[in-house]
Amino acid sequence: MNLDFICYPIGMLVKLLYNMVSILDTNILSAYAISIILATIFFKLILMPLTLKQTKSMKVMQELSPQIKEIQKKYEKDPQTLQRKQMELYKEANYNPMSGCLPMLIQMPILIAFFYVIRQPVQFIFQDQAFFDAMNKSFLWIKDLGYTENFLFENGTFNGLSMGGLTIPFIGGVFPILAIMSGYSTYLTSKMTTASQPSMNEQQASTQKTMTMMMPVMLFVFSIQMPAGLALYWVISNIFQVVQQYVILNSSKKPKEELK
Template sequence: MINFLGNIMGSILRYVYTFVSSVLPSEPSYISYYAIAIIITSIIFKLILLPISLKQINSSRRMTELQPLIKEIQTKYKSDPKTMQVKMQELYKEHQYNPASGCLVLIIQMPIIFAFFAVFRDPATYAFTDPGMYESMAKNFFWISNLDLSDPYLWGLPLLAGLTTYVQSITMMSANPNADPSTQSTQKIMNIMLPFIIFISARGFAAGLALYWVISNIFSIIQQLIVNRSVKKAGGQKK
């Protein structure tokens, strides 16, 4: 599955690279065609996943809205698990909510994300398969001489990867201000741990993979801010 999807994602990267190199009259000295292709392909990838991402966001928001009713049922029928389960199912049916939808969306996304990681770990296998093509390409990106190697500076892409992961987590958390306190507590811990893990990991990543991660996060942050604003506006209109 990963190899199949990786070949598809690799074909997209190859096509974008070919397009960029044909449109630009000459390759900029500070940013290679390959770096530009990674940025554009990352955005295309996020656009492909946009309907799935929006469905996941909506599922999370619906779950938060139902939390008060869920807690009420849990408190009322805590000594009668069978009745509690029946009432929970009735609640979900009444509000047309599938509690498994969020997990299903995540399961759909994961193979695609892993495939994209595979492409950026080994572009010569999945994207640039012509003998010698990948080896002969320029791969510089501003201060990075070769995107195949890790970023030489801690303040570069590793720090940006960690910071954008943190900002993305915060914007997602702000979308559910009425979430269960235990959920919020867990989320706050993850908001600290995950960016740190990403920062440490990105120090060993190929810089091309770290660049993809940063661009992907920036897209997600903008997407979440737009969704948050739309939800807030819709809520204000209802009042």
């Protein structure tokens, strides 16, 4: 899928943000890092109506879960009646089982395009390799977001934390904090999503459990192999989503009210 028509406008926005915050550029927190964080938050806010719809749908399923479990137990040997009873329950709750899928399908091209932009900043944001190579790309303990968090520079130092000119290899190098945060935040979002789903049979539950454990591992491995700027984007995005889901899933409103 060619998403250049989305990538270039996103890249223009990141460049605009970069120019706006360039006066804040420091050796600890670069304007590039700030622009990634602000752009991530901006797009999460833009997509919030869709994510709210999706999360509210999850809340409805969470609250209907005891009733669904009871129906599944009662009609486990009669699949047709089971399906009919579930649909009746959904209708009574004014809930469409597909309501949580459409927002996700609309969001995906934008999120994937943003991923491409951060992965190829020269092409989509700065359009100048020399400028990108020379600019400050630091973020807290990371010297350069354009490299992997555990990258070993020619001078023998890791892309990690330095104190008084001495690099501490376990921070960002041997112990990649951002990659770990990427995996753990993915685990939290997966866990919250799974908790809101209706009761599943043994095979479905086993598959879901495997996915919940595998996705964080995959994101961790991915984060230590790609530029640290991507991991920063993913962590900020996940933190935003976790807070949003927590607030909605723990709100006191009823399902019908949530879907309005």
